[in-house]
Amino acid sequence: GVVGGRSVGVPGTVRMLELAHKQHGKLPWATLFQPAITLAEGGFKISARLNTLVAADPHLKKDPVAAAYFYKADGDARDVGVNLRNPELAAVLRRIAAEGSKALHEGEIAQAIVDKVQKHPTNPGKLSLADLADYQPKKREALCHDYQVATKDFRVCGFPPPSSGAIAIGQILGILKNTDAAAKPLQDGIPSADWLHLYTEAARLAFADRAQYVADPDFVQPPAGSWSSLLAPAYLADRAKLIGAQSMKVAQPGNPGAVKTSYAPMPDQPEYGTSHISIVDAFGNAVAMTTTIEDQFGARQMVTTSAARSGGFLLNNELTDFSFAPADAQGQPIANRVQPGKRPRSSMAPTLVFDKATGELLMSGGSPGGAAIIHYTAKTLYGVLNWGLMPQQAINLPNFGSMNGPTLLEEKRFPPATVEALRARGAEVREMNMTSGLQAITLGNAHGKKLWMGGADPRREGVVMGD
Template sequence: MGHFMKECTKRTGHRVLVLAIGAIMAACAGSADTHRSTGVASSPAQPELASGLQAKSGWVFSQQAVAAANPLAAEAGLQMLRAGGSAVDAAVAVQMVLTLVEPQSSGIGGGAFLLHHDGRRVQAFDGRETAPTGATPQLFLAGDGKPLPFMDAVASGLSVGTPGAVAMLALAHHQHGRLPWAALFEPAIVLAEQGFAVSPRLHTLLAAESALKADPVAAAYFYQPDGTPHPVGHVLKNPELAAVLRGIAAQGPRALHEGPVAQAIVDKVRRHPKAPGTLSADDLARYQPREREALCMDHTAAAKALRICGFPPPSSGAIAVGQILGLLARTPLGAAPLTGTPGADWLHAYMEASRLAFADRAQYLADPDFVAAPAGRWDSLLDARYLDDRARLITPARAPQVGPGRPGGAPLAHAPMPDQPEYGTSHISITDRFGNALAMTTTIEAGFGSRLMVNTGQGRSGGFLLNNQLTDFSFAPSDAQGQPIANRVEPGKRPRSSMSPTLVFDQATGQLLMSAGSPGGALIIHFTAKTLLGTLGGGLSPQAAIDLPNFGTLGGPVMLEAGRFPAATVQALQAKGHTVSEAPMPSGLQAIQRAPDGRWLGGADPRREGVVAGD
């Protein structure tokens, strides 16, 4: 632990204070369901376990900055910027290092959404995984026609989608890279060959994990012979990953999607001993990233006209965040700025706005290549008149039932998707000295993905983990009446996501003001909304906004971050009709914001190991 903290301080140039981390880690290393609950319902399991707090005072830079979930990854990105690279160059380097040092959250075996601004336009690069051509709507149904137990589906070959992160990054680099592609892999290759110190967070998550040990490759890499994870500070090397990265550096995405690495991926999925999947070599070879039109909305906060841009479907993030912000602004109880721990009245308005947004999300949101947008366009869900009508449904008491709206008045073509868990992820925000900026959220879905580690069998230890992204589809393809669910499994389809990479602009000048995002499954929407409300409306610094207590709802109970809200707030929410659950809510927010003097202010979540590095 001491070695790791010294390494953090040395590499970032900032003092990191560890707050009672031993006690906190001991308390949080158990089940993610451990919490204090009031009412009849408990909160869903959190996407990743809590692993302690690191107080952070924020960062200030004059030219460029990289915010990432691990100090070694942020340093790799900064190294690219200092070599004359662009924001996209830095993002590639960050992602490759995260594959090594934060394997539980993202990697080359997963997917990502990248929102990019080059000073003129915003582009949305879609590297979301796709369902294999052999997948059917019944993929996650057992022999009796009922959905499989969720974790049985996750830790299997059934859950693995065609990875897309590397192909998407190559597309973005082709348009916006300044350094040679191969140079971007050097930091990760060096770390993989020479080793990196196991961090407290990685150790904590490995200690709580059981399914990962069922994979022989992963067990041999992550755990000691006695079955315990390598201790904090242990230098872990991954020569297999180094070899794979050398191939991608030399050949581009083809080295992952074709040849021996692709065959190793296919073999891993199709030879699963209990639940093999159908991913094929053809699925990998045919994968194509998409460039989509960013989804932007006008928003006024603190009397300033803003333009908030996010990722369009198959992500639900931008629409849900935009609806929550728009509904709150139209609600007397929720229009007050968020400047500190919110009270019961504000939280009530927020939760009711969120329930409306999540009802629309369950009804409409899915891959736009397979599902038509309501009223013919996705931004119909953000129209001012539509939000005006929906805001009228927010009253001083909790609504007994909340259903989807009908933009344009069209009949509903699908059944709403039932509640289902969503998991992991990592977020990266970067600005460079050339005027480029990006927000990229990247994932293998659950912590450690499908728990399948790919090794090409060349006698090298280690490898990379495969995603379980297909469990983001609805397990049930239709409702009891046979009406199809928009986010059902279909061959070649991209599962719905909650990832919410966000860029904010001054509406009058077009100047970039902020890049932000978070991991956290469906709670990504709330973590990102909280940060935007605190900075844009409350006038808080990025770090102060990120530090605020977390809160949210997925349509059921109100979830409050444990130990952060007074009992009176809980009681007042109950009096309004809410069931309240208090639990750890370990977000992993990253944000970079332009200060009035033109400098960049950086913030990273104290609940994880992220930092901001820059010049």
């Protein structure tokens, strides 16, 4: 069900941006689309990474529109460096620029989306015109927690459920604060085995709670009536006591307070790709925005309204973020099960860090990467706030983590002794490709003047730009 019509959720980003623009925008809506229209019409050079992903994907070329756009006539992926133009996408963007989000959610483009989903040859979906027309974005209160490093008090804010990012990162940082992690500095520029043991154990505890409790709050009550219960200092201090010298391998969820409905933990299943931007403007407005069509190339379905049928936009396979099983073997429901009108749990972790005393913004960051977003972002926050690194240095640190199973280490980045030391503590260690796409900006000082410093992940195509 990962590829095809059944996994497609209602695309909500344009409606969300329209609401944000209505409430906070300065420039006319239509002018904001111009750079994207110009890029779609003029094209971009195919990167080595895009070429590799297209060539390796077994499903993408089965869609005739995607096949015409991404592949040559002989079926091979278009070559690195070739200019890839998408006038069909430019036409869609022009319509949205002129008419607003209703251009996407009603009428010809909406009909093209529904046709694509409902008429998929092997895995049709039930997405309807009414689903698209009825979709409304939701504004939610940021989930914030205090974080202290030596004498500095920070306020770390992120997106609440249905995203699990802010809770999991807050739990990992809060649990680590209750260990002697602070006494374990970087060794030769990378985290030590002792520190990694503490981090991955904290991660197991956080991911156990994530699987148990986190889902769309319109459908699931948080423990003790508030998501903050999962970040309560006393609760995290208790959870930290479970960390010993040996790995717990698989942690059990905690009990931060009474829950109205008892849920079964969601079994682990793969999560995928995304994009992130962090921006601060001259007026002090800041945005950390993570956006996704879920897997790379989403549902592998490309929508077009043009007769040329050789471009357009890809549909998401966002519904794969729900639990594939509605209940466990005993029939206990899973919080993140599929329900009508429900938003799936995500791992997105757009994060803003403030000086607690003054309220001044100090950092904005986030990353793509499925469930590993949580680890990529936590690593960068810890690198900047605890180890005093520049954002680029923190991003460049090797990646690591655990989703409450094996310890994951970015391949070819850790010495064999580190891997062996973690195995000696009882962890199953997997060295693998961990392709973060971190973007972060932090407020720094140079010659007595405040300035923003940026970092972009060398593992993907990100860039840092400033005036």
